[in-house]
Amino acid sequence: MRMTKLLITMAGIVGLALVATSLERRTAGAQQPQTSGGSDRLVVQLCDGETKLEIAEARAGEILPPEKAREVARRMMAAYAEQQAKQVSKWTARDRLTWEREQKRVIEEGYKLFHDWKALGGTIGISCDMCHPDAAATHPETYPKFQTQLKRVAALRDMINWCIENPMKGKPLSPDDPRMIALEAYITSERKGVPLDPGKH
Amino acid sequence: MWPLKWKKREQEYRRQREEFFEAVKRLNRRDFLKVAGLSAAVFTAKTVVPPHSFQVVDVVRAEPQEKPLFRFAYISDTHLYERELNERFVNAALRAVRDVNALNPPPDFVLFGGDLAQLGQPKELELGKQILSELKVPVKMMVGEHDWFLDMGEKWRELFGPENYSFDHKGVHFIVLMSVNEKDFWTERGMTPMERMLTVAQLDNPLQSRFEVGEEGREWLRRDLAKVSKDTPIIIFSHSPLYKYYRPWNFWTEDAEAIHEMLFPFKSVTVIHGHTHQLLTHRIQNIHFHGMLATAWPWPYAPEGLPKLTVPMERPDPFDEADGTGWGSVDVHRDGYVDKHYSLWSRNPITVAKAYLESWGKEAIPPAPEFPPY
Amino acid sequence: MNGWEMRRTKLLALGLVLVGFGLGLGGTGTTSPVPERFQIQIPLGIPADLWELMIPAENPMTEAKVALGRDLYFEKRLSVDNTVSCATCHDPRFAFTDGKPVSEGVGGKKGARNAPTVLNAMFHEEQFWDGRVKTLEEQVLQPLINPVEMAMPSHDAVVAKIRGIPEYVRRFQEVFGGPNPVTIENIAKAIAAFERTLLSGDSPFDRFMAGNPNAISEAARRGWELFKGKARCITCHEFNPSSPFFTDFKYHNIGIGMKATQNFEPLVRQIQQMVQENRLTKEALDRLALTEGFSELGRFLVTRQPKDLGAFKTSPLRDIELTAPYMHDGSLKTLREVIDFYDKGGEPNPNLDGGIVKLNLTEQEKADLEEFLKSLTSDWVRRVARGEIKLAAGSTSENPTPRLARGSRSSRR
Numbered sequence: 001m002r003m004t005k006l007l008i009t010m011a012g013i014v015g016l017a018l019v020a021t022s023l024e025r026r027t028a029g030a031q032q033p034q035t036s037g038g039s040d041r042l043v044v045q046l047c048d049g050e051t052k053l054e055i056a057e058a059r060a061g062e063i064l065p066p067e068k069a070r071e072v073a074r075r076m077m078a079a080y081a082e083q084q085a086k087q088v089s090k091w092t093a094r095d096r097l098t099w100e101r102e103q104k105r106v107i108e109e110g111y112k113l114f115h116d117w118k119a120l121g122g123t124i125g126i127s128c129d130m131c132h133p134d135a136a137a138t139h140p141e142t143y144p145k146f147q148t149q150l151k152r153v154a155a156l157r158d159m160i161n162w163c164i165e166n167p168m169k170g171k172p173l174s175p176d177d178p179r180m181i182a183l184e185a186y187i188t189s190e191r192k193g194v195p196l197d198p199g200k201h
Numbered sequence: 202m203w204p205l206k207w208k209k210r211e212q213e214y215r216r217q218r219e220e221f222f223e224a225v226k227r228l229n230r231r232d233f234l235k236v237a238g239l240s241a242a243v244f245t246a247k248t249v250v251p252p253h254s255f256q257v258v259d260v261v262r263a264e265p266q267e268k269p270l271f272r273f274a275y276i277s278d279t280h281l282y283e284r285e286l287n288e289r290f291v292n293a294a295l296r297a298v299r300d301v302n303a304l305n306p307p308p309d310f311v312l313f314g315g316d317l318a319q320l321g322q323p324k325e326l327e328l329g330k331q332i333l334s335e336l337k338v339p340v341k342m343m344v345g346e347h348d349w350f351l352d353m354g355e356k357w358r359e360l361f362g363p364e365n366y367s368f369d370h371k372g373v374h375f376i377v378l379m380s381v382n383e384k385d386f387w388t389e390r391g392m393t394p395m396e397r398m399l400t401v402a403q404l405d406n407p408l409q410s411r412f413e414v415g416e417e418g419r420e421w422l423r424r425d426l427a428k429v430s431k432d433t434p435i436i437i438f439s440h441s442p443l444y445k446y447y448r449p450w451n452f453w454t455e456d457a458e459a460i461h462e463m464l465f466p467f468k469s470v471t472v473i474h475g476h477t478h479q480l481l482t483h484r485i486q487n488i489h490f491h492g493m494l495a496t497a498w499p500w501p502y503a504p505e506g507l508p509k510l511t512v513p514m515e516r517p518d519p520f521d522e523a524d525g526t527g528w529g530s531v532d533v534h535r536d537g538y539v540d541k542h543y544s545l546w547s548r549n550p551i552t553v554a555k556a557y558l559e560s561w562g563k564e565a566i567p568p569a570p571e572f573p574p575y
Numbered sequence: 576m577n578g579w580e581m582r583r584t585k586l587l588a589l590g591l592v593l594v595g596f597g598l599g600l601g602g603t604g605t606t607s608p609v610p611e612r613f614q615i616q617i618p619l620g621i622p623a624d625l626w627e628l629m630i631p632a633e634n635p636m637t638e639a640k641v642a643l644g645r646d647l648y649f650e651k652r653l654s655v656d657n658t659v660s661c662a663t664c665h666d667p668r669f670a671f672t673d674g675k676p677v678s679e680g681v682g683g684k685k686g687a688r689n690a691p692t693v694l695n696a697m698f699h700e701e702q703f704w705d706g707r708v709k710t711l712e713e714q715v716l717q718p719l720i721n722p723v724e725m726a727m728p729s730h731d732a733v734v735a736k737i738r739g740i741p742e743y744v745r746r747f748q749e750v751f752g753g754p755n756p757v758t759i760e761n762i763a764k765a766i767a768a769f770e771r772t773l774l775s776g777d778s779p780f781d782r783f784m785a786g787n788p789n790a791i792s793e794a795a796r797r798g799w800e801l802f803k804g805k806a807r808c809i810t811c812h813e814f815n816p817s818s819p820f821f822t823d824f825k826y827h828n829i830g831i832g833m834k835a836t837q838n839f840e841p842l843v844r845q846i847q848q849m850v851q852e853n854r855l856t857k858e859a860l861d862r863l864a865l866t867e868g869f870s871e872l873g874r875f876l877v878t879r880q881p882k883d884l885g886a887f888k889t890s891p892l893r894d895i896e897l898t899a900p901y902m903h904d905g906s907l908k909t910l911r912e913v914i915d916f917y918d919k920g921g922e923p924n925p926n927l928d929g930g931i932v933k934l935n936l937t938e939q940e941k942a943d944l945e946e947f948l949k950s951l952t953s954d955w956v957r958r959v960a961r962g963e964i965k966l967a968a969g970s971t972s973e974n975p976t977p978r979l980a981r982g983s984r985s986s987r988r
Contacts, residue, residue, distance in 0.1 A: 124287040133405035137501035149520045151813045520810050523929030549880050
């Protein structure tokens with residue numbers, strides 16, 4: 001039952017994709033000749049953004065009659081199923097998009113906290129960026145390392161908390177506080193690509 | 202242990218100091234003069250000496266080969282909030298004042314290097330004026346971006362006068378040059394004055410424009426320089442480094458080259474600048490550049506663009522709130538070039554000698570730190 | 576490469592050889608075939624290899640030398656009127672301090688500084704509150720001739736006096752050999768060697784760190800967390816397994832001695848003058864350090880750097896319960912006074928260390944910190960202080976070299 005519903009939904013999506021792509025093609029075709037595969041045959045794209053199918057019996061820009069469209073839809077579903085069978089990754093472009101957006105969102109949240117003493121619970125008007133513009137001199141790539149303030153090997157988050165508690169005169173964050181994660185995300189993003197060098201002073 | 206009279210003086214001093222700050226808290230424009238009078242009483246009364254200063258100790262300074270013509274001191278980048286919010290920066294500024302006052306012999310004058318206030322607010326600027334009014338020698342004021350961008354200099358001019366001016370002292374022509382103008386980035390974004398101020402106050406905020414002397418300022422400078430003979434030594438005070446070090450943080454003056462062109466014809470030019478809160482040394486042809494320490498906090502060195510002649514200071518230890526900060530003094534020689542002394546509060550003092558710059562870094566090399574920036 | 580690194584490398588090589596040899600011997604079941612090879616049990620918590628590294632190559636440890644050093648440590652004839660020995664101010668009953676605000680030498684003359692403990696002094700890179708000498712050997716030389724301490728007129732006079740005691744001459748001969756074994760250098764070496772056996776470890780806190788959570792009270796455990804965190808103690812009173820001495824061996828101005836407004840300028844000028852005229856000898860420096868007023872200049876006397884004015888070495892904290900009163904001038908009577916002093920952010924003064932800030936500790940937190948500090952007392956030191964273990968000179972055979980009880984590791988030299 002559920003399977004049937006899913007299939008109908010999929011077919012619907014494919015149908016929509018087909019129409020959309022056709023429209024797009026028609027517009028594009030007006031500007032430059034369809035050259036896909038060295039011919040001007042109609043190419044349709046599935047809404048996954050990757051799966052493409054060339055329709056031998058239709059020209060670019062041509063609107064397919066409903067029967068033919070259903071046939072194309074069936075072929076596309078087959079192509080899609082074939083693609084899926086070959087796929088070794090469980091992740092899709094959509095997943096990656098989500099990851100990137102979330103990463104960016106958390107980095108931006110970290111950026112805000114880094115530049116806002118009130119949001120981070122500081123009490124004397126001192127924010128992180130006042131000593132660390134663009135997170136300079138935070139060197140996250142050197143952690144864990146011996147910190148002279150703590151007299152022990154410490155993680156970056158230990159130092160973040162140390163700074164919140166001492167120069168900023170605020171209350172330290174719990175290690176799983178989203179604000180802590182956001183700060184780590186921002187600080188490390190500023191040193192992306194720098195080789196790890198734990199213990200460097 | 203110590204004579205009782207010292208204890209009494211100490212108590213009296215503390216009491217009056219508290220009164221002073223109480224008065225500062227209640228400060229409004231109308232009361233200004235009254236409080237200024239009280240301040241003077243607190244800090245200059247003969248019977249109430251402030252606690253001894255340790256910066257009287259001048260022993261580490263090696264006898265210069267050539268006796269300098271005169272000395273001036275500087276205090277810079279105090280970044281004062283109101284005292285109720287942040288006592289640390291207030292205390293640091295007071296410490297610098299006390300140290301400079303203890304210099305023996307006293308300097309000819311004191312340069313204030315800009316960024317007196319953190320957010321340009323009248324109360325911050327007035328507090329700064331109060332603190333600096335304790336100095337026993339004349340003060341030359343220079344504006345910083347933190348003092349300027351809330352009201353575009355209105356309060357500053359009221360308290361301290363024009364932002365561009367020059368004076369002559371013992372044969373040297375001094376120029377205080379406003380170098381932290383920015384092209385309008387706020388109008389089209391519909392920013393409030395405080396939003397504009399906060400944008401500029403954030404060093405790494407890319408929304409703002411780059412510092413510049415600007416066309417008007419350059420014109421003023423051109424006219425000022427026209428009055429001076431080419432062999433008169435010139436010392437320029439600017440808040441931003443009058444060259445291009447690191448653009449994203451405005452360690453930078455956009456029209457630096459145009460200024461240099463105006464200065465190249467002169468025999469001896471020295472620029473003393475604030476804003477960077479670190480040891481900084483540079484030379485372009487005949488122009489020697491020296492950075493000033495902040496009293497408030499040290500900036501890290503920028504990721505790139507550090508002038509080759511700079512021997513950096515060691516990364517400060519944030520446990521020690523005074524580390525990497527301090528004040529300084531400048532010994533001016535007959536030819537106008539200077540020995541620049543960095544009086545770091547938690548480290549041994551460092552001198553960047555005239556000979557170091559004249560030899561392009563081959564002689565009189567300042568000590569290098571064990572843990573330089575990276 | 577600095578001196579420390581050089582010495583370290585040299586000693587490391589030496590240490591490896593000796594330890595290796597020792598292990599070989601252990602394998603054959605022999606106990607002590609080489610009499611010169613010194614045995615000591617390093618107490619729990621103190622790194623045995625560090626003990627070896629800190630023994631100077633020019634003054635190797637031997638049983639006979641340590642025994643001689645011990646007798647000299649308790650020898651009052653080293654003072655001008657036969658009333659003061661090292662142990663007068665570094666008395667085992669007070670964890671090798673004297674229980675007085677400032678030490679008293681011959682004729683009850685007062686210095687200006689509180690006697691620091693000899694325990695673990697060998698681990699300090701510099702000796703005295705101001706670090707004015709590097710080694711224990713150099714340290715020993717100063718009190719002998721300081722007029723407010725043992726007050727001998729000169730080192731030659733000290734040597735002459737010891738040479739007049741045949742028993743000592745015989746033992747110096749035994750230990751050092753050569754035609755002329757009684758020298759001031761050898762006196763210092765023997766005493767320093769003995770002092771290198773005065774180790775403090777194996778406290779309840781060391782057992783806590785070694786894995787027994789119940790070795791210290793719950794209050795002490797809370798105090799330990801405060802010590803590392805909110806109270807900011809650990810940054811200067813450094814503790815970690817590699818450096819378990821509760822000091823960073825650095826110098827800080829916390830405001831002690833700054834309680835009165837004192838104009839230091841004239842004193843500073845006098846020091847400058849002395850330096851310029853080459854008059855600030857080691858002996859002169861030692862006297863100034865124990866002279867009221869000059870004493871308060873602290874580390875500045877040694878470095879003549881502004882940042883060191885009023886700065887003194889971070890005191891180690893082991894056995895602190897037994898070493899009252901506190902601070903370089905003995906001006907604070909109890910641990911609670913010390914905690915209160917730091918809580919208020921030290922004593923404001925122009926050179927106050929930027930790390931000294933108000934702490935806002937609660938009463939409970941202060942009590943917890945105090946409990947923690949009391950967990951740092953070595954069992955051995957406590958027993959010595961109570962007189963349960965006697966270190967006094969005299970009968971060497973009945974008073975063997977201190978075997979530091981319950982040591983976790985032993986080491987052979």
